[in-house]
Amino acid sequence: MTATSAFVTSLLTSFGIFCGLVFAFSILSKWKVNHNIYYSARITAGEGPTAAARTRNPFAWLREAIFTSDEELIRIAGLDSAIYLNFFVCILEIFGYSALFCIPVLVPIAARSRNNEAVFALDPNQTYEGFDNLAMGNVEEGTAKLWAFLVGTYWVSFVTYFVLVKHYKKMIRLRGKEQAREKAAPQQFSCLIRDIPPPPKGMTRREQVNAFFRKIHPDTYMNCLIVCKLNKLLRIWKKHQAAKRNLEHAEAVYEESKTTGKPDGTRPMHRLYFLGLCGPKVDSINFYEEQVREMASMVAVEQQRTLKEEQLPAAFVFFSSRRAAAEASQAVHAPYAMQWRVFPAPEPREVVWNNLHKPVYERMIRSGLVYFAVFMTVVFYMIPIALISSFTTLDNLVKILPFLEVVVNFGPINTVLQAFLPQIALIIFLSLLPSLLMAFSRMEGIPSQSHVVRAASGKYFYFVIFNVFLGVTLFGTVFSSLAGFQTLLNSKNFSVSSVVTLFGSKLPPVAAYFITFVALQFFVGYGLELSRVVPLSVYHLKRKFLCKTEKELEEAWEPGPFEYQTLVPNDILILMISMAYAVIAPMILLFAIVYFAIGYVVLRNQALKVYVPEFESGGRMWPHIHTRIVVALFIGQITMMGYMGIKKFPYAVLVIILPLFTIFFASMCKMNYYPSFNVMSLAIASEDVKESPPMREIIAAYTPECLVLEDQDVYESEHFEDARESSVSTRPMVISRSDSASHETTADLYAL
Template sequence: MEVSDLATSAGINIGLAILFLVLYSVFRKLPGNRGVYNTREMLRESQCKEGKKQEEKQPFALENLVPSAGWVKQAWDLSDDDILQSAGLDALVFLRIFVFGMRLFSICTLVGCGILAPLNFNDTYLKDHPSEKNGSLDKLTILNISQGSSRLWFHLAVLYFISITAYTLLYLEYKNITNKRLAYLMAAVPQPDQFSVLVRSIPKPGNEDESYSKEVEDFFQRFHPLHYLSHQMVFPASKLQSFLKEFNKLKDKVVSLKAKSPEERRPCRVGFLGLYGPLVDPIEFYTSKLEDLNLKIRKEQSAIFNRKKELPTAFVSFKTRWEAVVTAQTQQSQNPMLWVTEWAPEPRDVDWGNLEIPYEHHFFRGIVAAIGAGLITIFYIPLTTLVLALANLDSLYKFLPHMLLEILLKMLVNNSPATWFFFSQFLCVCVFSLTNVLHAICCSPGVKQVIQGYLPALVLAGILYGLPPVFLFLSKLAGYVSISHQERVAAGKFFHLLAGNVFLVGVLGGSLISVINKFSSEPREIPRYLAESMPSKADFFITYILTTGWAGFPLEILQSGVLAFNFMTRMYVDIHRPLLTGVYSLPYYRQLPHVLLFVMVGLTYSIITPLLLPFLLVYFILGYIVFRNQILHVYEPAYETGGQFWPHVHNRIIFCLVFLQVCFIGVFSVKGLGKGSLLVIPLPILTLLFNAHCRRLFYPNFKQFNVETTVKKDQDDEHNGLREDLWASIRNAYLHPTLQPVELDIHENSNNMESLLPSSSKRASKV
């Protein structure tokens, strides 16, 4: 690890971070950017026109162009209760991951930089072995500890200390989040998902004249006669949904045209793409198309109801939460593949398209999705290896041309020379050109430092940016019926790619085949192989932290993509377009895997390379501030699960701890500590026992909904006289959105679900 490479990467990323934060502090004050940086406030305004009036009333002031850091204090001073009240428990739990990281790595930084780094620096292993090529900062790492040195016992003690500290913080966090979840669900206002279950694989009626709806009604009136309330069948509505999308687009276009003055509304032609036909007023033209489409929608809705195009899936609602608990958590039929029940997601959390997938197809779809995720991971391994090769240009310059020439010779030996003549000439030219390019780069210190210190992390972040939506698509393909469940699964798949592809393959280096051959032929040497490979890769992970965190979080708060779209739309498409052009939810499936990857990196390198820890601590502090600001001003919750993804976070942190402890079995073996390697073996066992204890103590509160809470809330509803109003509201809560009445004079946002009770301000869901 060279100081110049690290300084170059740090300088570039710190400069970009300062630039992004300065631009944000200026742009957030400009009225025209309210729809970018104050989305949540504008969403709560009664009409977008009011936001436009506020923009017009605010005069231009030079002080708006002066950067300020007031938003930092505002975000930092926000209490957990404020976040819970405003954004829900999911957002609060997401921030608690950053709190856990700050607490854990602040302790690790004090121990690592205060004890281990000086201890490593004062040893003489690298001085006594000058033939081994090492960076100028490697004296601060465990590489500088002599073979069999008694100093390694301090490292063993720190390993135990960090493990016990992680256990303590994880336990306290799990306990705290569990208590918040129970309190949140107990205090939550009544919502339809608390009284409803999703029923799938409904058996086909024996009589052709009967419908699935009749089967559902008969079944639940027979086996749940006292508490059955109503049900809503699921219909295939893909055609109707396409009509509604076109309807909403036309309605937005008419609203935009009405905002223009008559002079600005140019007549349009009615022919294809406006290329021919008579000239007409655009408002009259699009209003006529809107009315025709409205008629088609009503006819299609009527056809769905009249033809009884029902699917064997229904939302069944009950009069009490207690009955919903019993139904959702018990088997309804002797055949477990019939009358399958589970908790109903929130109405806004339902993926209605996936409800059309037959229940028996989910198993095979899950296999296809898993295979797809595995293939993507394998496909990205060569890309990751190539990117990481840029981090060591000297080795690339030394070995790559010889490797390509060796491949060429093998091809010439195994095949006809005439067949490979043209290809060999091309490959020779490539080898010669590549050698000259690498030589020129290695002889240019400034260029070399930029490419070797900054470029690999930037390229890797770029090629990984488009993967989260792909994994989200695979989760949708698997058939999960709730958007929140799809995002949790997508986050898990993406973390597996980051942990296996970016971290493990990045540490081990080489090709996938060589790694598999090494592990399959000598499985007992895996810890030793990891121990020998990890220290040399610490510099890359420091630059990756700088690029994705120190510069990445300011880029997140700047919202550059949305900012550019807002500017282009308002300045070049339609200056009268409302400020609020889109409301986004926090992309957990994109952010969570990266945070967990850096927990893994920090734990693994906390003892090997303590210098990495201060960079990681700044990462968690900066991410904590940025996302508190974003949750407060930008992201609107798309659903609420009551912090249900915390058990998944906990399990992955446990995996990181086990990985750390297994690696140090190899580290102490390589360093010749002897019995020290045996003393590490109890730690993975202790970690798994700790996880089993937490799973037994806390996880049931996330997996199931307890009867005690449901009965108390049912009694409160009865005591307050709310039951009749609740039942009336629940009956149509799960009506398919495409079957809702369509009005021409009302502009609605189907993503915002109103509460059953007008005074409600919080939402809650179960599992």
């Protein structure tokens, strides 16, 4: 019974840590000095901390997190966050409704059965624990009791279908409302063009694009912006920015030194080479002033050169109405569909400039190579994880490393180690992965940051499925014994049915392991997330010792956006585990509900008060999540099929209808819902617009920061006019020219 006590210890310890962290949060978040950390989103928006910061009620934040409306959430945190949080609601509903049947019906049936006892009596090597008695494993083979579990499988499946449809409709409503806003966004008037063929002789790229689109969209095409190769410019521009920052820092240090005793202060000095550690000493302010001047002129020269010489076969094109842009973005333009590929434009802030021009062949080859690399990563990460999972029981560890025996046999340490060791190792391994996968995804040539995030999330999901879920389940048992090793070696005898059987038979024993994993993940993870102790400490240290300027201070508490690429796959892992065990070991539903409920509250608080999204993808994460929920359901159903077979239930074959229906459901969703998230439907695009950005603002938004000229307004030049004049339409122009440009751009220089 050590595993049960280890489980309880793990649960209690994590819960203790969680309570401590929540307590810390409710104290710390009230201190004014910490508001930058706990209310960063509101401070960024210029709104200051909420009422919760001023009351003595330690749970005021909870009320705010729960009762703020979705509309308010979208206003503050954007559609992406709102959709991510609605995903929690969706999962809570699925598990809530599932539990309504599984807990009151299935758990008592299992508890009153005696299979574990019988097996235990026959084979003293088998162990079972208190928790296992509440699971399907305790039900005798082939009895009529299994009908209840069959009904349970159907119940869980249909609850899932029902809730998914309901939430998809809600998500489409939210997205549609956001898209049809009367204040239109720049991306709604734009399309991204990739794979432009080489221009005919004697024609510039700009002329080529203009000619092509003017012919096809004579009434609605307005203008275009050719993408340039920015690498070299960006390198210089970054140096320029760094020099400016250094200058500001040096000036701030000088100012600070003045306020004390000496009214003149001491001018800061630094050494030239190797992080300011060696080389001749120079006056920092003079040095950086010189550098800023020098770099500024270099940037200006390079900007001109880039615009003229570094034009690439990609462009943004702009239309006079949302409808025209939405319609153009969905149509095949060229006879060879791989030329002039048109896409809905990503939001300006999330454009990945370096990927836009990559030709489609290159993108496909890159994708192939990246998927090969991901495959290798998944396989090679599997080896350490398989080893870890064989340490799940400390006894195995001691077998391999006998010198640990003394430590391990000391009671409390034994319990704690047994509870945490494997999970912590697993978590450390997993935490190294996301940045690798983000880099992989960026290499694929994806044009927008949100898509990169989704691609990374998808890769992480494969990883999680194969390593954590399958790896722990199958290999955990395979590596724990020599016989298991042999099974692996004899894998030539593998067949689909034997995998399903193995899958079903190996799942229940690791249920307890997964529940500890879930418990650790949610209590400690969400405690850290809410209390933000790490960012808080970093912020205070930086504030004390490093930050001199206002800007530097701001950067020290800048919260950044949600990291969906790790959040989403982890949530889906928990979802998948719970889905697979929902009927086999229904108690897991309670843990899952607590996990997602705490997650919902904590992350809603963070979305409302802490994180600041960098860009808006229009909720395109939802189809990605949705597919994976359906896959989780599918795997759960397959698992049930296998497990029913092991339990020698003659009607197990009835389960086979469910995976088939899931496939039907998935293709129905793909047809009905996913297109609405890929593109803007024309019905929505045709809604009236009251306030649309003037064309110069749209172009300015799509001009990369490093191409913005500082002291020039050459927008008014004649080159830019050529495109405008020719787009004369007999209808009143929807977009009028405005004189209040947000910032000066060199967009017209593209016309050269």
